[in-house]
Amino acid sequence: MKSSTLLVKALENEGVEYIFGIPGEENLDFLEALRTSKIKLILTRHEQAAGFMAATYGRLTGKPGVCLSTLGPGATNLVTAAAYAQLGGMPLVMITGQKPIKKSKQGQFQIVDVVGMMRPLTKFTHQIVDGSRIPSIVREAFRVAAEERPGAVHIEFPEDIAAEEISDCDQPFAIHQAMRPYPDPTAITAACAMIEAAKRPLILVGAAANRKRTRKSLLDFITKTGIPFVNTQMGVGVIDERNPLYLGTAALSDHDLVHHAIAEADLIINVGHDVVEKPPFLMVRGGAKVLHVNFFSAKVDDVYFPQHEVIGDIANAFVEMTKNITVSKDWDFKPFMEVKTYGDKLIELQSSSKSFPVVPSRLVSDVREAMPSDGVVTLDNGLYKLWFARNYRAHGPNTLLLDNALATMGAGLPSAIAAKLIAPGQKVLSVCGDGGFMMNSQELETAIRLKLDLVVVILNDNAYGMIKWKQTENKQENFGLDFGNPDFVTLATSYGAHGHRIERTQDLLPKLKECLNAKGVHIIDVPIDYTTGEKLKLTDLDVAYLTAPKEKQPARERLEVRSPHDGSLIETLEMQGADAVENALATAHALFKDQSKWLPAHQRITILERLAERLSHDRQNLIDTAVEEGGKPYNDTVVEFDRAVQGVKLGIDAIHNLHGTEIPMGLTAASTNRKAFTFREPIGVVVSLSAFNHPINLIVHQVIPAIAAGCPVIIKPAGNTPRSCIAFVKMLHEAGLPKEWCQVLIVNNKNSEKLATDKRVGYLSFIGSSRVGWYLRSKLAAGTRVALEHGGSAPVIVDASADFNDIVTPLTKGAFYHAGQVCVSTKRIYVPASRMDEFAKLITAKAQALKVGDPKAKDTEVGPLIRAGEVTRIDQWVKEAVAAGATLLCGGKVIAPTYYEPTVLLNPPLDTKVSTDEIFGPVVCLYSYENIDDAIKLANGLPLAFQASVFAKDIDVALHAVKQLNATAVMVNDHTAFRVDWMPFGGRGESGVGMGGIAYSAHEMSQEKLMVLKSAKL
Ligand SMILES: Cc1ncc(C[n+]2csc(CCOP(=O)(O)OP(=O)(O)O)c2C)c(N)n1
């Protein structure tokens, strides 16, 4: 008989069912012997995964799992798995090949000292140098691996020994059951006395209590005494956690829920804990006493130094302690039970979070609900592990596998494969981070090959989230922990698995159930949000917060809408939270996804026709609302309103004009017999973030094109002017638009960002500051199209041929309309030096004559700035220019907290803020020029570019300027703020991207689809 055959026989004798691994050429004789054995070879795609699977087999069955690798590289790949089993107390036997040891022609090729390498990671590591020793070495390896405390062992099987012929008389040794040691009776008596004398004893269940006999005897002890218990992470499920005496599991070493109970205890009965686990609590001198019950005596360190120990088989210890203990009337478990009440409430509260991406507590709750009691959840390593440890209630032993010893990444999927192999009838689900999953994702192929039914949840945060959390806790800068991911759905399908992606939190639970009940391997990509306010560290036991009636809970943020004219309070609105953002997005996205719900064009036209009528009907109300909250003078608001009505009508025209084109076919022989057309479809959910300066018309420009294009729209108005928006959208609904097609959100900046950057957004329309706009653009989800409309600093070239008396009126309007708070306000006027005096006098006189005051008054021309802070800023900029050498021709004064005098500055230096930035206030600057090309150069000199003007009677000069000015629109002989709603409107450079104007926006909010028709008749 070959010694390879004997090794296989010896393994069969040990009851081995599976060998996980990857053979190398040195293992070929062994492989041949295995071929005819009843032991199944589970071929994996990485030795590390094979090691994890074998270790998990050992963990779940108590019998050593076996893995196999070649020499050198295969063996080094087993190292992490060896450490995993050794630290985790999992019985594991590793068999590795080696070059021939007697004679070899290969020098040192691939040879490393594997036996030596395994020494610090195993309980036993041995090279077989003689085939006849196989029976004793194998027996010894299995005995040592399984004996308390279980761990890893290693056998090296060199190629020449494997091929060696040995005597047929060499046979494996018969196995007998060894009885386990009883603890010393005096130790039991002392332990019982200690527990009886305590006021508040508490049981802590650790990993080594997870043995079949121990579970039962420990439960008997708990049932008889009524002493409450907590778990370590690896002691999860030893006792069913639905037990009323279960208080919780220690996810952290301190400041976790259970520590509020531990702090009340005067004696901790620590069962089966060993120091490889992250400490479930930190012992302090003079604090609660600790009674250590384990197979071995306690390894003492700074945070663990028990006062008494019961050493021996834990099951036997509890059988005896249950017999001996007298239940004390003085035990007081009330404080423990308060902690339980608090914990259960907290978990219940946290699990109801609807926000998206999913928060960890909701994930845990949904997994718990989807899993049957005997279902097995295997975790990889990441931040979610702590949430599972705290919030998941395991109903039985080994139903939540987490590794709190080596705590390695990459074991989640392999351990799920092992769990499913062992118990094919049980549901198995693995939860992995996007980091950990990718460390052994290749084993998807193994799972598919084995035809397993498995569910793998990948928590997608594009980061090593756990470390990021710690980085934040350490108050360090976010650095070095972000990565990109493959498309997990595509990845799954490429393996032959089923891929799913969660896009709404409410879809998670049904999807989990669906996948758990389906055949095959299912991957669910679940976007996870670790940035929420959910706290892992629970410093206080804030029972009051949880038990307070709902209305006493912290109120939502409020939005005070105040008049910019005098600061008086108009209305207080309640801000909506992240849950409202989630709901709005989920609603809008569901509408978009379901084409059967799309509104046909004729229905949209009817709605807009009714809206136009409805607006006219409520004209006065809307105008008054806008004037009151926005501060634009009454007459200008009337113009704005009329334009808004016009905008709605333009929306109807846009629907008429949304169409594709014919794409010619038959231009080549290959494209004959075809006709092709494009047509336009809605782009998706439109999110519009609006600005204050045209409270009605901007809403029209950001909502109506979306309706025209057939997109659901979510509008977030400016914080200063929400009421006009709310009133407008109400009329839209009254005109027949179903509410879910246009939703208003009143949210803070953080939630606006959440809204804008969500994956479900097809188009973002943003009007506001360039700082915020460009920031948001950088955060947008892949595929979101965007239009940004920021400010400008509009230039005007005045030529000597212009008639100054004619032009000062439009120029004054352009400069001071809405107190200069318009992105195309005239800000920089370039005038020939020889005629500057004349021009300056005229425009100064006009500016001084402007009527500044209450926007409600019908004759007011310049109203307030939107808030007092703006006035202060504008005043500082003007003062800086004057100090630097500008001549103040008029204005330059704060009139009231929100009012600034119309101001004209002459020749401010080019490096002062008024020349370089957008002032967004009632200030205009005049610059003298000698040569018109110099003036154009200066006009083009800012990174901002929007609308511009030239005033000239000489047509050649005008055309020259039109050609040379960097702008999206150049007015000839009109001010820069001219606009009608059917013209294209937008900025260039830093001033924005995308084109506004009703039809332009509607076009951008739709996308083209091509249809090619093929027919022999064509
Ligand atoms: C093999 C290994 N490498 C590194 C670590 C350190 N580590 C612990 S958790 C973690 C991040 C896990 O990221 P991911 O799997 O994406 O989970 P997340 O916390 O993001 O949910 C890292 C790097 C480890 N435990 N194991």
Ligand SMILES: [Mg+2]
């Ligand atoms: Mg991650």
